[in-house]
Amino acid sequence: MSPRHPGTDDDGRPIVAELGRAETPGEVADRRAASSRAHRANQTLINLLLAIGASLVIVIVLVLVVVRPAPEGAVHEVDYRGTAQQAQSSVDDRLAAPALPTGWYANRAELSQPGGGQVASWGVGLVSPGSRYIGLTQGFQADATWVADQVDKLQPTRTQTFGGLDWRVYDHRDAPANSGDDANVDYALVTTSGGSTIVLAGSTATDAEFATVATAIGKELT
Numbered sequence: 001m002s003p004r005h006p007g008t009d010d011d012g013r014p015i016v017a018e019l020g021r022a023e024t025p026g027e028v029a030d031r032r033a034a035s036s037r038a039h040r041a042n043q044t045l046i047n048l049l050l051a052i053g054a055s056l057v058i059v060i061v062l063v064l065v066v067v068r069p070a071p072e073g074a075v076h077e078v079d080y081r082g083t084a085q086q087a088q089s090s091v092d093d094r095l096a097a098p099a100l101p102t103g104w105y106a107n108r109a110e111l112s113q114p115g116g117g118q119v120a121s122w123g124v125g126l127v128s129p130g131s132r133y134i135g136l137t138q139g140f141q142a143d144a145t146w147v148a149d150q151v152d153k154l155q156p157t158r159t160q161t162f163g164g165l166d167w168r169v170y171d172h173r174d175a176p177a178n179s180g181d182d183a184n185v186d187y188a189l190v191t192t193s194g195g196s197t198i199v200l201a202g203s204t205a206t207d208a209e210f211a212t213v214a215t216a217i218g219k220e221l222t
Helices: 025-065 080-090 144-150 207-221
Strands: 105-112 121-127 133-140 158-162 165-171 187-193 196-202
Touching (some): 080 105, 080 121, 133 207, 144 187, 144 196, 158 207, 165 207, 187 207, 196 207
Antiparallel strands (some): 105 121, 133 196, 158 165, 165 187
């Protein structure tokens, strides 16, 4: 028999200090199984921490890039003329998208086609250089009821010509019912072109600003 190596038993198996003897085959199997379970648990924890870290990075990027608040005083501008070009194929009449002087912009532009016998319309929200609002609504094959709804059932007060088109003027800015801040239509211009009825309406814009928009529409559609 060869001499026993220090730290081993007579059969050459390592002596475990805690046991004072070599492990039995069952103890070896149990130790290896426990080690394997500990390794898997540790790997699972590492993977979980990596996943959480990746998720936090994505959230931070979204907060910084997507949810970043708009600067104070920023305006929401819409390319209403580009939108009109894209929507033009959906209607027969030319969409009113007037070219306006520098300083004007739109904050909305949409084509509404509700169906069910309701009047389809094109709407643009125009804002003047003085931050005053004029709503442009173009109804297709609209009837008198639709027009009345657009002008709060008010009556025209006179007619004027802008850009080669005759416009009915609805000027009720001095009427007591329209003197409050919640009035919808204090002043409106209405005209027809082809199968379209065009309404310009607002409560804060000046006569000159309405004339600017109406003239631009007339030049575009006539």
